[in-house]
Amino acid sequence: MKRELIITTEPIDETAxxxxxxxxxxxxxxVFFAGVVRGQEGDKTIAxxxxxxxxKMVEHQFALLFDEMEKRWPVESxxxxxxxxxxxxxxxxxxxEVVTPHRGEAFAAxxxxxxxxxxxxPIWKKPLK
Numbered sequence: 001m002k003r004e005l006i007i008t009t010e011p012i013d014e015t016a017x018x019x020x021x022x023x024x025x026x027x028x029x030x031v032f033f034a035g036v037v038r039g040q041e042g043d044k045t046i047a048x049x050x051x052x053x054x055x056k057m058v059e060h061q062f063a064l065l066f067d068e069m070e071k072r073w074p075v076e077s078x079x080x081x082x083x084x085x086x087x088x089x090x091x092x093x094x095x096x097e098v099v100t101p102h103r104g105e106a107f108a109a110x111x112x113x114x115x116x117x118x119x120x121x122p123i124w125k126k127p128l129k
Contacts, residue, residue: 035094
């Protein structure tokens with residue numbers, strides 16, 4: 001399984017990421033997800049979220065998640081980009097792409113990865129007014 005993990009303070013360029021997609025002839029599904037900062041955090045209006053991370057542990061946890069994903073689904077490739085620093089409302093803080101032979105596998109693997117990421121990867125967020 002091909003893997004790409006990018007942790008960056010730069011804005012996520014979805015167009016460039018999509019242009020770099022590669023798939024073999026046996027793949028029939030490419031699911032991508034963009035997690036965008038919304039203007040509400042609970043009942044408060046916010047302008048941005050500041051993300052912080054423990055880099056070494058982030059890389060370690062994602063490697064474990066990618067290993068488990070590879071065991072569960074026939075994933076040809078996974079690419080994940082997460083922004084750190086201040087991310088304003090309506091900007092993506094997360095972008096994930098999963099390529100598999102069929103759509104059901106791609107959707108399931110992508111959702112599982114995001115759910116598990118939120119549970120175990122040490123990336124913290126602080127809402128900003």
